[in-house]
Amino acid sequence: MMWKPTRREFLQAAAAGGAMCFLAPGCGMQAVPARRADILSPGCRKSKVQVAKLYLGRPGAHWPTPTLDLKTEMAAYEAEFARLHKDVADVEWVVNELVTTQEQVAALKDKLANVDGILAIHLSMGVVPMLRDVLAVGRPTMLYAAPYSGHEWTSFGALRKQKEGALLECLLTSDPDQLAVAIRPFRAIHHAREAKILDVTTRNFDAYAASMKQKFGTEIAKIDRQRVLDLYKAVPDAAAAAEADRWIRGAEKVIEPATDEIVKSCKLALAFEKLLDEENATLITVDCYGSMWRQLPAYPCIGHARLNGMGLGGMCESDLPSSMTQIILQGLSGKPGFVTDPTMDVSAQSIVLAHCMGTPRMDGPDNPPAPYRLRTIMERQEGAVCQVRMRIGQKVTQAELIGSDLIIFFTGSILDTPDLPRGCRTKIKVKVDGDAEKLWQNWSHGLHRVTCYGDLKEDLARFCRFKGIQLTNEAT
Numbered sequence: 085m086m087w088k089p090t091r092r093e094f095l096q097a098a099a100a101g102g103a104m105c106f107l108a109p110g111c112g113m114q115a116v117p118a119r120r121a122d123i124l125s126p127g128c129r130k131s132k133v134q135v136a137k138l139y140l141g142r143p144g145a146h147w148p149t150p151t152l153d154l155k156t157e158m159a160a161y162e163a164e165f166a167r168l169h170k171d172v173a174d175v176e177w178v179v180n181e182l183v184t185t186q187e188q189v190a191a192l193k194d195k196l197a198n199v200d201g202i203l204a205i206h207l208s209m210g211v212v213p214m215l216r217d218v219l220a221v222g223r224p225t226m227l228y229a230a231p232y233s234g235h236e237w238t239s240f241g242a243l244r245k246q247k248e249g250a251l252l253e254c255l256l257t258s259d260p261d262q263l264a265v266a267i268r269p270f271r272a273i274h275h276a277r278e279a280k281i282l283d284v285t286t287r288n289f290d291a292y293a294a295s296m297k298q299k300f301g302t303e304i305a306k307i308d309r310q311r312v313l314d315l316y317k318a319v320p321d322a323a324a325a326a327e328a329d330r331w332i333r334g335a336e337k338v339i340e341p342a343t344d345e346i347v348k349s350c351k352l353a354l355a356f357e358k359l360l361d362e363e364n365a366t367l368i369t370v371d372c373y374g375s376m377w378r379q380l381p382a383y384p385c386i387g388h389a390r391l392n393g394m395g396l397g398g399m400c401e402s403d404l405p406s407s408m409t410q411i412i413l414q415g416l417s418g419k420p421g422f423v424t425d426p427t428m429d430v431s432a433q434s435i436v437l438a439h440c441m442g443t444p445r446m447d448g449p450d451n452p453p454a455p456y457r458l459r460t461i462m463e464r465q466e467g468a469v470c471q472v473r474m475r476i477g478q479k480v481t482q483a484e485l486i487g488s489d490l491i492i493f494f495t496g497s498i499l500d501t502p503d504l505p506r507g508c509r510t511k512i513k514v515k516v517d518g519d520a521e522k523l524w525q526n527w528s529h530g531l532h533r534v535t536c537y538g539d540l541k542e543d544l545a546r547f548c549r550f551k552g553i554q555l556t557n558e559a560t
Contacts, residue, residue, distance in 0.1 A: 351382070
């Protein structure tokens with residue numbers, strides 16, 4: 085169903101007039117905040133991804149030709165990386181060298197030991213001994229091999245199955261854009277290690293936090309209610325009103341929530357951003373249906389949507405597994421997640437993914453937002469949330485990290501954005517890749533999953549291989 089754009093007049097916040105100058109850092113005049121300038125890449129604010137780039141070749145090798153100039157080949161690839169600069173702007177090339185002997189690999193061993201990953205580029209025949217020495221360092225390694233690089237590709241499959249190749253993934257392609265794709269699993273590894281999650285709750289999650297710290301390096305910290313209330317009170321009323329004005333002006337329509345409810349939600353949103361800044365954190369989740377039920381001045385939904393649109397993160401219901409999943413998916417794709425309560429429609433080979441907390445910038449903070457309405461939370465008939473109309477035809481991946489050693493997932497395409505007076509506010513009907521019957525039969529580990537734009541199955545597979553995680557497609 086198409087929504088006809090309308091706009092509710094902003095009745096009270098007009099008095100804020102010049103209050104735009106009180107907006108939190110990073111906020112512009114757009115309807116939905118775009119990426120903050122201090123975010124290196126969506127989901128990461130602390131440091132660049134550490135990657136070693138090694139060009140592997142033998143002078144005078146017979147393939148692709150004995151007259152091959154390795155330095156010229158390297159320069160051609162460097163020109164491709166310059167073309168792809170936006171896709172690798174968050175990468176620090178700790179090593180960037182032409183390697184022609186095993187002795188060179190040995191000399192680089194200390195520099196390679198702590199990188200997030202190694203990108204090895206196959207230039208000529210005769211590189212397997214050097215590649216084996218690279219793999220012996222024990223870092224995740226992506227090997228890019230274009231056609232005519234050499235005959236070694238015939239051994240890469242077997243090498244991956246051996247113990248020494250456990251951290252090897254290969255891209256055998258003539259598509260230079262895949263050089264940027266090769267970085268994605270390294271980025272996700274880095275983002276997870278650098279991430280800090282804030283959980284506003286009274287619950288104890290020490291055991292889970294310890295397991296995430298050990299597996300991924302992620303820090304999870306508890307935040308008490310009073311800390312949030314103090315930050316909320318410190319937000320100028322004019323700044324909250326101006327922020328609310330922006331969300332109202334950006335909406336196609338405001339249906340249920342009153343202006344003062346939207347203002348309170350936006351004041352809490354600005355407090356969340358300040359809290360993340362003080363903690364140098366990347367994602368916040370609130371126990372909104374548990375220990376924080378009606379303990380805060382407003383629901384956190386707009387605050388979460390706002391952070392998701394800025395390259396940081398907000399997650400519903402103190403859902404730590406979904407928070408971890410979003411960090412991983414965001415690292416792989418540069419896009420935020422949409423946590424959902426699904427319901428099946430096997431007759432249409434589909435699943436409806438629904439939740440009240442919709443994020444307009446599902447395409448990522450650098451891209452325009454989707455149309456949205458401002459609604460109440462369906463289950464509570466109160467608060468303020470974004471009902472987002474996502475893009476029909478868009479490929480999506482839904483996944484969830486279970487414990488520390490399993491990720492369950494499936495992929496599909498958006499068929500419809502149902503606008504029904506039942507179920508959560510934001511809904512997408514997704515045609516399942518695979519078998520919807522098997523999907524519900526295989527379903528386990530509760531309700532919530534995180535949905536992200538894009539087909540991420542190959543990126544997830546590489547990440548899981550590097551981190552020793554089992555990856556299971558629920559629809560097969």
